[in-house]
Amino acid sequence: MVVRGAPLIGCTAAYGMLLAAWETKTKSHTSSLKFIKQAANKLKSARPTALALSYAVNRMLTRAETAPPSEKGSDSILQALKSEADILFQEDLQANRKMADWGATLLPNAATVITYCNTGALATSGIGTALGVIRKAFHLGKIKKVYACETRPYLQGSRLTLWELMVENIPSILITDNMAAHLMKTEKIDAVLTGADRIAANGDTANKIGTYALAIQARHHEIPFYVVAPTPTIDLHISSGEEIPIEERSPAEVTQIGSQHIAPQRAQARHPAFDVTPHKLITALITEKGILQPPDSTSIAKLNGLK
Amino acid sequence: MVVRGAPLIGCTAAYGMLLAAWETKTKSHTSSLKFIKQAANKLKSARPTALALSYAVNRMLTRAETAPPSEKGSDSILQALKSEADILFQEDLQANRKMADWGATLLPNAATVITYCNTGALATSGIGTALGVIRKAFHLGKIKKVYACETRPYLQGSRLTLWELMVENIPSILITDNMAAHLMKTEKIDAVLTGADRIAANGDTANKIGTYALAIQARHHEIPFYVVAPTPTIDLHISSGEEIPIEERSPAEVTQIGSQHIAPQRAQARHPAFDVTPHKLITALITEKGILQPPDSTSIAKLNGLK
Numbered sequence: 001m002v003v004r005g006a007p008l009i010g011c012t013a014a015y016g017m018l019l020a021a022w023e024t025k026t027k028s029h030t031s032s033l034k035f036i037k038q039a040a041n042k043l044k045s046a047r048p049t050a051l052a053l054s055y056a057v058n059r060m061l062t063r064a065e066t067a068p069p070s071e072k073g074s075d076s077i078l079q080a081l082k083s084e085a086d087i088l089f090q091e092d093l094q095a096n097r098k099m100a101d102w103g104a105t106l107l108p109n110a111a112t113v114i115t116y117c118n119t120g121a122l123a124t125s126g127i128g129t130a131l132g133v134i135r136k137a138f139h140l141g142k143i144k145k146v147y148a149c150e151t152r153p154y155l156q157g158s159r160l161t162l163w164e165l166m167v168e169n170i171p172s173i174l175i176t177d178n179m180a181a182h183l184m185k186t187e188k189i190d191a192v193l194t195g196a197d198r199i200a201a202n203g204d205t206a207n208k209i210g211t212y213a214l215a216i217q218a219r220h221h222e223i224p225f226y227v228v229a230p231t232p233t234i235d236l237h238i239s240s241g242e243e244i245p246i247e248e249r250s251p252a253e254v255t256q257i258g259s260q261h262i263a264p265q266r267a268q269a270r271h272p273a274f275d276v277t278p279h280k281l282i283t284a285l286i287t288e289k290g291i292l293q294p295p296d297s298t299s300i301a302k303l304n305g306l307k
Numbered sequence: 308m309v310v311r312g313a314p315l316i317g318c319t320a321a322y323g324m325l326l327a328a329w330e331t332k333t334k335s336h337t338s339s340l341k342f343i344k345q346a347a348n349k350l351k352s353a354r355p356t357a358l359a360l361s362y363a364v365n366r367m368l369t370r371a372e373t374a375p376p377s378e379k380g381s382d383s384i385l386q387a388l389k390s391e392a393d394i395l396f397q398e399d400l401q402a403n404r405k406m407a408d409w410g411a412t413l414l415p416n417a418a419t420v421i422t423y424c425n426t427g428a429l430a431t432s433g434i435g436t437a438l439g440v441i442r443k444a445f446h447l448g449k450i451k452k453v454y455a456c457e458t459r460p461y462l463q464g465s466r467l468t469l470w471e472l473m474v475e476n477i478p479s480i481l482i483t484d485n486m487a488a489h490l491m492k493t494e495k496i497d498a499v500l501t502g503a504d505r506i507a508a509n510g511d512t513a514n515k516i517g518t519y520a521l522a523i524q525a526r527h528h529e530i531p532f533y534v535v536a537p538t539p540t541i542d543l544h545i546s547s548g549e550e551i552p553i554e555e556r557s558p559a560e561v562t563q564i565g566s567q568h569i570a571p572q573r574a575q576a577r578h579p580a581f582d583v584t585p586h587k588l589i590t591a592l593i594t595e596k597g598i599l600q601p602p603d604s605t606s607i608a609k610l611n612g613l614k
Contacts, residue, residue: 152483176459178517210485275489
């Protein structure tokens, strides 16, 4: 959890692959490749849910494997991986900007929005996914107020998102996750915006635990629910959300806040770190290539040029 | 928050009235009554949402006002109030048992249930409301597992409910509030059980913030949503939930856990302490007088013998 946020996990893993190559720079091309493959497996197993991780590592691995053998140890691999990591970083940076441009068009003026977890500069290489859209819309004068859900148990909302919003002087109010439905009923909420860790080929979306609950509540109140994620988040190999692996993290993150116990000793707790929102609850998926409204097998296949 | 839980607030306020009378025991009947009326207003303004508070205080006040004047200062008032407070306590105790008996009949065998906030022995004078039902059902061998929501921001679930469940050896698992929807989708959940702070004449129910979100999620998954509350919770003077006053508590309870800050300094936060669940989302209201399925104007009027 030193690095979190799917796109940033991807970028960091790319440079992790570069560091692995660096460790073997005095070795032969072959033994360097062998070590890099091991590093790839280790990196990919770090977090099971975010697709950006395996996407970035696989691209780096392919690039290493296709680098021409050089006489000076692993020099050509190093050069190739440096270039590929920089490309991945730049792609995410550009994707952030494009998603923000697309997404801001969906919001009305004087919008009050709810956002979840942290999807900003602390989760990506640029301005963010969902928070990038909010940032852009704010600079266009379209944001009146942002409700940031604290995002239990790890509190990415209160610890990271609120900080990002305050730094930018975006009017922001922290709420506990269970207050969102009450606000949807008692105030005018214009949209809910979240990121994604992995999206199935039919649009089902895995994201931080609690996202699914928000999507149900948004639907109940007929409020648009937008997922903002770059296309490397889409996993065409899985047909629906049921196949997405859900990481189960330590129950101590539920029973303690930092070192402070908030439950009785020996209390049992569950900690699924993600949940899956069925595509039918998602009003639109905002990618760097455009807006999928609604996201489903057809619109996703088209986006990827498969149909 | 030294005393919390609507029924327990009511019982405590009743004995609070008795203590007020005690303070005036050397005074005349008239000046004692005057002081008791002031105490009644002070007690009733302590918490705006729980109806049990004004219900208990008003009954005590009426009893004081109808006590025969005695020559020995406020002796007759003291006796009357001691008797009335004990009656209120016993009524709540009995109501707990009856609600548990009724409620347990609604649960299937080997039930997995979700409960919210604390509605047990730490919130009532007896075994509890929603937690009383769970306790009874467990002793009848009908409970397989209880998921207790932590109930942000005050964590009554993790701090109180889990403790009560563990003391009784009821299989219990703590979850953050935002995990409930994920469990409803991925496991077989048989019922959601909560208490209530105030119920309007049409069945709309004010309860701890987050209850409404759970009710929406239960409906989305077609899971029964049961409210367990004694009849003094029902406010026949208000026709719908929109008229129920919602207490706004300190934002510091959202931005801090105990003394530990979990949000940036100067972060703004909201803290509505309750929300209102429309009666249409409530499968049944379990009272000591019987089960209202569904709770609505008609069934509530009948229960109170008004039609």
